[in-house]
Amino acid sequence: MPVPTIHDVAKKAGVSSATVSHVINDSRPVAPQTRERVFDAISSLGYRRDAIARSLRRSKTGTIGLMISDITNPFFPDVVRGVEDVVYAYGQDCNLILCNTEENGEKERLYLNVLLEKRVDGIVMAPAGGNQNYLRELLAGGFPVVFVDRWIPGIEADAVVVDNVDASYQIVNHLIRLGHRRIALMKARLDSSAIEERVEGYKAALAAAGLEFDPAYVFESHSSIEDGRAAGMRLLGSSPPPTAVFGTNNFVTIGMMNALAQCGLRCPEDLAVVGFDDFPWASAFHPGLTTVAQPGYALGQTAANLLFQRMNNKQAGPAVKKVLPTTLMIRESCGSATVKTTPTALPNAGGYYESLLP
Amino acid sequence: MPVPTIHDVAKKAGVSSATVSHVINDSRPVAPQTRERVFDAISSLGYRRDAIARSLRRSKTGTIGLMISDITNPFFPDVVRGVEDVVYAYGQDCNLILCNTEENGEKERLYLNVLLEKRVDGIVMAPAGGNQNYLRELLAGGFPVVFVDRWIPGIEADAVVVDNVDASYQIVNHLIRLGHRRIALMKARLDSSAIEERVEGYKAALAAAGLEFDPAYVFESHSSIEDGRAAGMRLLGSSPPPTAVFGTNNFVTIGMMNALAQCGLRCPEDLAVVGFDDFPWASAFHPGLTTVAQPGYALGQTAANLLFQRMNNKQAGPAVKKVLPTTLMIRESCGSATVKTTPTALPNAGGYYESLLP
DNA sequence: TCGATTACGGCAAACGATTACGGTAATCGT
DNA sequence: ACGATTACCGTAATCGTTTGCCGTAATCGA
Numbered sequence: 001m002p003v004p005t006i007h008d009v010a011k012k013a014g015v016s017s018a019t020v021s022h023v024i025n026d027s028r029p030v031a032p033q034t035r036e037r038v039f040d041a042i043s044s045l046g047y048r049r050d051a052i053a054r055s056l057r058r059s060k061t062g063t064i065g066l067m068i069s070d071i072t073n074p075f076f077p078d079v080v081r082g083v084e085d086v087v088y089a090y091g092q093d094c095n096l097i098l099c100n101t102e103e104n105g106e107k108e109r110l111y112l113n114v115l116l117e118k119r120v121d122g123i124v125m126a127p128a129g130g131n132q133n134y135l136r137e138l139l140a141g142g143f144p145v146v147f148v149d150r151w152i153p154g155i156e157a158d159a160v161v162v163d164n165v166d167a168s169y170q171i172v173n174h175l176i177r178l179g180h181r182r183i184a185l186m187k188a189r190l191d192s193s194a195i196e197e198r199v200e201g202y203k204a205a206l207a208a209a210g211l212e213f214d215p216a217y218v219f220e221s222h223s224s225i226e227d228g229r230a231a232g233m234r235l236l237g238s239s240p241p242p243t244a245v246f247g248t249n250n251f252v253t254i255g256m257m258n259a260l261a262q263c264g265l266r267c268p269e270d271l272a273v274v275g276f277d278d279f280p281w282a283s284a285f286h287p288g289l290t291t292v293a294q295p296g297y298a299l300g301q302t303a304a305n306l307l308f309q310r311m312n313n314k315q316a317g318p319a320v321k322k323v324l325p326t327t328l329m330i331r332e333s334c335g336s337a338t339v340k341t342t343p344t345a346l347p348n349a350g351g352y353y354e355s356l357l358p
Numbered sequence: 359m360p361v362p363t364i365h366d367v368a369k370k371a372g373v374s375s376a377t378v379s380h381v382i383n384d385s386r387p388v389a390p391q392t393r394e395r396v397f398d399a400i401s402s403l404g405y406r407r408d409a410i411a412r413s414l415r416r417s418k419t420g421t422i423g424l425m426i427s428d429i430t431n432p433f434f435p436d437v438v439r440g441v442e443d444v445v446y447a448y449g450q451d452c453n454l455i456l457c458n459t460e461e462n463g464e465k466e467r468l469y470l471n472v473l474l475e476k477r478v479d480g481i482v483m484a485p486a487g488g489n490q491n492y493l494r495e496l497l498a499g500g501f502p503v504v505f506v507d508r509w510i511p512g513i514e515a516d517a518v519v520v521d522n523v524d525a526s527y528q529i530v531n532h533l534i535r536l537g538h539r540r541i542a543l544m545k546a547r548l549d550s551s552a553i554e555e556r557v558e559g560y561k562a563a564l565a566a567a568g569l570e571f572d573p574a575y576v577f578e579s580h581s582s583i584e585d586g587r588a589a590g591m592r593l594l595g596s597s598p599p600p601t602a603v604f605g606t607n608n609f610v611t612i613g614m615m616n617a618l619a620q621c622g623l624r625c626p627e628d629l630a631v632v633g634f635d636d637f638p639w640a641s642a643f644h645p646g647l648t649t650v651a652q653p654g655y656a657l658g659q660t661a662a663n664l665l666f667q668r669m670n671n672k673q674a675g676p677a678v679k680k681v682l683p684t685t686l687m688i689r690e691s692c693g694s695a696t697v698k699t700t701p702t703a704l705p706n707a708g709g710y711y712e713s714l715l716p
Numbered sequence: 717t718c719g720a721t722t723a724c725g726g727c728a729a730a731c732g733a734t735t736a737c738g739g740t741a742a743t744c745g746t
Numbered sequence: 747a748c749g750a751t752t753a754c755c756g757t758a759a760t761c762g763t764t765t766g767c768c769g770t771a772a773t774c775g776a
Contacts, residue, residue, distance in 0.1 A: 005762055006762065006763065006764095007762080007763095015725075015726085016725065016726045016727075017726095017762090017763080018725070018727080018728095018764080018765075019724085019726080021763065021764060021765085022725085022764095022765095025764090027765085028724085028725090028765095029724075030724075031724065034725080048474055049475055049762090050414075050761090050762055050763070051475040051476040051763095052410060052414045052419065052476070052477050052761090052762080052763090053414055053763040053764090054762080054763055055410045055731095055763090056411055056414055056761090056762080056763070056764095057730080057731055057762085057763045057764045057765085058731090058763085058764070059731075061410065063455070063476070066456075070439070071429070071438050072435045072436060074432070074638075077430045077432075077435055078430060080456070081428070081430050081458065084456065084457075092468060092472070093475065095455055095457060095469070096455065096456060097421070097455055097456075098424075098438070098442065098453075098455075099442075099453060100439065100442055110450060113406070114409075114450070114451045114453060116406055117406055117407055117409040117451065118409040118410070118421070119409065119410050225638055254638055254639060254642050258641060258642050261641065261642065261646075279639070280583055281615075281637070281643070283616060283619065284615035284619065285615065285639070285644060285647075286643060287644070289643075363731095363732055363733080364733060365732080365733095374755065374757075375732090375734095376734080376735075376755070376756060376757080377754085377755055379733070379735080380734095380735095380755085385734085386735095386754085386755090388754075388755080389753080389754065389755090392754080392755085407733075408731090408733065409733095410731090411732035411733035412732080412734075413733090413761095414731090414733070414734095414760095414763090415761055416734065416761090417761075
């Protein structure tokens, strides 16, 4: 007998398997001596209950799926951690299956299918773009899903996100108020609602300041450090060169910094840089990168909480969308108002950096 | 009928459930027309096979457990990614359950138990310290486990690691060859084999250079940025202050950098810093941090491959230990030979920085 | 002493797949 | 036209639990 079953335990303890089951999950009163005998049998046999059989019977696995694009993107570890912590707190025998979709719609569909086959109790996901009819019908079936970090425009589902357009507006506006006029954009090529919103915020800030949006100033690249660097090189070679740049993404921002280093240029003296997503290092080096920080951990936490709520109250209420606040981390990477162009009248004047303006 | 079973499909297609099963996993020849009808029934009912029932019957879940200390530690995302990629490549319906043990032996034991209850097919883990009899008997039972990043001295199991003592030796030696004599150590307080080995490498480098190991120069702290910063403050307040410091860990190294920034001191002018673990930012800012880089992705990959090997050839061969190479990333955070103390005769002379020495 | 609770605990039917085993019909060779 | 293959496919056992339904014995109150 390689691995003992509940029946073996029952036989050894001289009771029925039903009783063993009931003492294990104390689902009904059992006489103390009986309990004792069962426990003895369990530990002497080294019995461990089989969660598979258990799940089959109870139709509930105690497993939730987590689909993100890439754990290697420094934005995600925090949200994963947030999710995991509430899952763990929820039940000690509840845990999560991690999937990296790589922004690949096909891979996402595949993984989603596996998760459903494995009968996860719910899913939190950062959806990749593309045509998601399967998602739509999944949701329609009432399966608990909550989106995190992004959402799909046409799909009704709980979502926990960040106000990307406002955040981008704020940070680009910060640049503008420092006097910058030629502000470039490093756009990560992702099929993600988040990126589009950031572009939108960028445009809005420009428009509000009476600046014209110039397509020649958006440098698009794949979402990777290496491609970001290449795009950064293109940016540095353009003329007239921008005086500032907004990276829509960790990867492209880092790539930009690398391009600067490669050209022997300095930040912020030669180019002001701001990025999206904060990270622990940001303040430890020079220049400290000015970024807008997303509450990654809280995003994960909130999403998981929402999911459990959905899973428990089977009520199919309307989708709730939570927007968590971002915070502007002002550091050194855009210096102060040392831009060479003469600033003209500024909208939204007054505030933090007002005193630095000419 | 909320979710259709294989029997519903069978009925609809006018065949037996066995046949349906066989067309799904094509485990035996089925007449083309029959297949056709089965597929039609499947798609018209929206049937999706139940991996739980399947696992129960086949006693194999297609799930592997991954236990690490903290996904938030920038070292781990790469290894997780490495593991996931080979798991995915192995079988498209195979995936992994992620557990953060937080270096907590109790949590580790708990999670391990859940994983075993869930009948994962194997486990790759970065074991926390402490008394692990349960691990010992698990291994004795022949359950496939491979260690990654660390191992437990007394336990016979496959492991994929890095030569921590050599790596530390190299990087401390680098400091020594630049002329540093008062070299401090930031020691992350972790019950991990890795940290102890790094300390060992540090001592070895000192000894090889004829330098005395001074306990007053080891600054211990919890493995967190904040505690690292506090320890860094203590270090900066000591006298005579060290001219260089080796951070055994991402967290404490960053903490150290923060402490420097807080005191308005510069690196490398006021203090040379080297760290363990590389990260994408390291070269993008100033000073570029000199580190020893671990091959995180390869560690994960190799571990997962080893695991699958173990899982397939049920042979219980002797434990294999793989040691992957680290690489010294020399950047700017320890400057060149600008140390104020006069260097004396150096062992291991000759090499990369030889020309920089007086 | 009797009847009604109460407290325990057993039996057996699910759960939804896989698969060993055996049966039937079609095909073939002669 | 008949026996032997061959090609398909169905029956039922099995995996290890959970749980509804009952039965028995003990306890209690009157």
